[in-house]
Amino acid sequence: MDFGWGTEDNDPASHPGSPHRPRKLFSRADHFIITRDGPTGRRRMEVFSKQGYTVLKFSGPATAGFLSNSFQSVWTLDDINKPTTTFHETDGMGSVTLTRLHEYFVTAGYHRPGERKLVQKLDFFILSFCCLSYFLAYLDRSNLSNAYVSGMKEDLNFQGDQLNQINTCFTIGYVIGQIPSNLSLHYIKPRYFFPSMMIIWAGLTMVTAATHSPTSIMVIRFFLGIAESTTFVGSHYILGSWYTERELGKRSGIFTASGLAGTMIGGFIQSGIHSGMDGLNGLQGWRWLFIIDGIITLPVAIYGLLLFPDTPATTTAFYLSLTEREMALSRVSLLEQPQTSESDAITTASNLEPKLNSNPEATVAPQKHQKTFTLSFAKRVLCSQEWWGFVILWIIAGETESFSSNALLALYMKASSPVSDAGESDPKPRYTISQLNNYPSGVAAVGIASTLFWATLTDLLGGKRYLVGYFIAITGVITSAMILSVSQGMVSGPGGDLFGPKERAVVFGAYYWAGAVYACQATFFAWANDVMRDPKYYDPVFRSVVLAGMNMGSNAVNAWWSIVFYGASMAPWFTRGMYAMIATSIALGIWTAGLSYVTTRTARERKKERDNTLEACCVANGISKAREGKDKRAEDG
Structure with a gap:
């Protein structure tokens, strides 16, 4: 089970009847999680980004409406995990919270079945x-x-x-x-x-x-x-x-x-x-x-x-099922997956590379697997x-x-x-x-x-x-x-x-x-x-x-x-x-x-490049950008 991740800007421009669906962009994602924009929402996105999920920005209150036709389920973060809505930032060492400690030592961050x-x-x-x-x-x-x-x-x-x-x-x-x-x-x-x-x-x-x-x-x-x-x-x-x-x-x-x-x-x-x-x-x-x-x-x-x-x-290990082998590949962003053509690329929540036949300019060719030392x-x-x-x-x-x-x-x-005892002429090792x-x-x-x-x-x-x-x-x-x-x-x-x-x-x-x-x-x-x-x-x-x-x-x-x-x-x-x-x-x-x-x-430069590419893909699929100059909200509730 793979997860996509995005934010919602409450822009009324979008509507449920939009013919553009992000089916190709998230062809392997099963579920999509949405949070609203704003300071708290951005902090949530940052945490999920560090955990390997791709972070996208969408606009419109109807986002969930047209996303629900492309995924098994669409949830808001508040609905599925109340504890993660509270973040406490510290200076220097980053954000270390009781929630993160609980997830690391108790749940271990495993959200996928099996x-x-x-x-x-x-x-x-x-x-x-x-x-x-x-x-x-x-x-x-x-x-x-x-x-x-x-x-x-x-x-x-x-x-x-x-x-x-x-x-x-x-x-x-x-x-x-x-x-x-x-x-x-x-x-x-x-x-x-x-x-x-x-x-x-x-x-x-x-x-x-x-x-x-x-x-x-x-x-x-x-x-x-x-x-x-x-x-x-x-x-x-x-x-x-x-x-x-x-x-x-x-x-x-x-x-x-x-x-x-x-x-x-x-x-x-x-x-x-x-x-x-x-x-x-x-x-x-x-x-x-x-x-x-x-x-x-x-x-x-x-x-x-x-x-x-x-x-x-x-792997051909008898103790790993086919489902477990596929999950093992998806967990590590296909580090071991040979990719020789665009059709071989597999899109996951942590490696969402677009496959857009309608917009070749937005397509990113996957890295080929090096097979020989040349x-x-x-x-x-x-x-x-x-x-x-x-x-x-x-x-x-x-x-x-x-x-x-x-x-x-x-x-x-x-x-x-060596150490010499009294009366001994031959000292002993210390x-x-x-x-x-x-x-x-x-x-x-x-x-x-x-x-x-x-x-x-x-x-x-x-x-x-x-x-x-x-x-x-x-x-x-x-x-x-x-x-x-x-x-x-x-x-x-x-x-x-x-x-x-x-x-x-x-x-x-x-x-x-x-x-x-x-x-x-x-x-x-x-x-x-x-x-x-x-x-x-x-x-x-x-x-x-x-x-x-x-x-x-x-x-x-x-x-x-x-x-x-x-x-x-x-x-x-x-x-x-x-x-x-x-x-x-x-x-x-x-x-x-x-x-x-x-x-x-x-890493920052590559993230910016990836975000720009994904944003272009979103536009190509009919998902509009947030309006320039939109009033910034202080908090998102």
């Missing part, structure tokens, strides 16, 4: 698989650091920054695979491609347990990076294909949080394995960690192969503001995660000076193996809370994802300054240890707080999905390439960034990295402001 059930199915089958796969991917990545502090460093005789070099090899493979992997989703069904990559990385993870040198791990991690390259951006592409703007932030947040859960739980898993399996069958505990990690990945791959629903346009397509992507805007955004934002992604807290603890694995898990826990909070809040605020950029900029500057202030007041000694528990508490607090920057993963990729949602200007391949480019650019920079600023040999203070974090945080705040301005301006 829509809630559809979304519940999508959450169960899509979100569960994406979250499990990302959880396992991050579990693998974090387990390298956990193994390093749990005996692998000594067993394999790591020297200098070899840990960072291994991470760089992984990153190089990860970068190389970004765009090819995301493009593969348009040639190979996701339910085949995702599980295949998971099986490959499960095998490579288990092989890591048999290595005897850092060099061998470098080779394995390179190919592991290629296998895992589609997990993050590929899942964001799939989420953007199925979920609407008001749903996407929260789902992206849950997806990202699942990866952070892998980081957090990885420490506890390694701690348990080290205490319970170290030496079992002659294998060290850190080797068992990689074996178990690989084994638990395989059942999830099989689950995806059997039940993942692909995309709305290609030179002209590559040029179109590279010359777009979306590519440069979001790729650079994520390059900067990705480096604000450096404290957490490079496990600086664990390295700080590992490099801390932190035990369990503490080295468990304490850094708090960083991921903060990241999960921050991610879910900001993802939900930006959904509630109508997609204001840019707010997260400002929060992260402030967080990066303050946490870096906290660590710098402590490091410059330290007492010289073995390992450059702090001289008291208060100073150590400041460092721990700074690293835990820095975990909050993980919120940018969900919100910034949801932001990109939101901007590239309109099928008139973007096709699915364009969107998938930009999403892949974001992660590719960030990881390409991170491949050398972590070595230059956060090498393991720089522990425990990473002074150079602290200053780099301050610089990137400031840059992120500036770039976020600029990108927000550009995307808002572009």
Whole structure:
């Protein structure tokens, strides 16, 4: 069930007998909602516009009369939803009301029969698989650091920054695979491609347990990076294909949080394995960690192969009825719907493109679905503001995660000076193996809370994802300054240890707080999905390439960034990295402001273009414009 939306001006010029009916313009809309013009009416229109409904302006009290012949029903807003007639505007943050809170958390904005059930199915089958796969991917990545502090460093005789070099090899493979992997989703069904990559990385993870040198791990991690390259951006592409703007932030947040859960739980898993399996069958505990990690990945791959629903346009999932598949397409403005001619275009309430044979000049040709990666397509992507805007955004934002992604807290603890008890000549490590694995898990826990909070809040605020950029900029500057202030007041000694528990508490607090920057993963990729949602200007391949480019650019920079600023040999203070974090945080705040301005301006221009086109279509169909110079009403009752 689709809805149109319009306003009524009480202009007596129109009459019920008008032969012009808007049948072609709203050929797929079932119901039409009308509100009167005026301040309150315009506020209502604004709210519905943000929810994805097309807003049109009609004139005449008889509007409902001739519209009723074209739709199943015509209602006024007051008749169908009394609570939404009251709006309370606030400065800066937009309009946030009890009604909106109720709709977001209770009704979830589902007005179409069967829509809630559809979304519940999508959450169960899509979100569960994406979250499990990302959880396992991050579990693998974090387990390298956990193994390093749990005996692998000594067993394999790591020297200098070899840990960072291994991470760089992984990153190089990860970068190389970004765009090819995301493009593969348009040639190979996701339910085949995702599980295949998971099986490959499960095998490579288990092989890591048999290595005897850092060099061998470098080779394995390179190919592991290629296998895992589609997990993050590929899942964001799939989420953007199925979920609407008001749903996407929260789902992206849950997806990202699942990866952070892998980081957090990885420490506890390694701690348990080290205490319970170290030496079992002659294998060290850190080797068992990689074996178990690989084994638990395989059942999830099989689950995806059997039940993942692909995309709305290609799904053959047995648990989705034909009606649900059609609804899934209409919900996301046909992001996945191939359109090769005007006759193939489908008009919905959120994408009402006119099909007027009587007025060819008013017809807007639909965007064709890009099927191949050609030179002209590559040029179109590279010359777009979306590519440069979001790729650079994520390059900067990705480096604000450096404290957490490079496990600086664990390295700080590992490099801390040993503790000598009275009468002992051989000092003990300050932190035990369990503490080295468990304490850094708090960083991921903060990241999960921050991610879910900001993802939900930006959904509630109508997609204001840019707010997260400002929060992260402030967080990066303050946490870096906290660590710098402590490091410059330290007492010289073995390992450059702090001289008291208060100073150590400041460092721990700074690293835990820095975990909050993980919120940018969900919100910034949801932001990109939101901007590239309109099928008139973007096709699915364009969107998938930009999403892949974001992660590719960030990881390409991170491949050398972590070595230059956060090498393991720089522990425990990473002074150079602290200053780099301050610089990137400031840059992120500036770039976020600029990108927000550009995307808002572009959206405004396109809305104006769409409104002009729709107005021309209304005129062509006999729906007159409101009279110029009509007295403005103060209130509409």
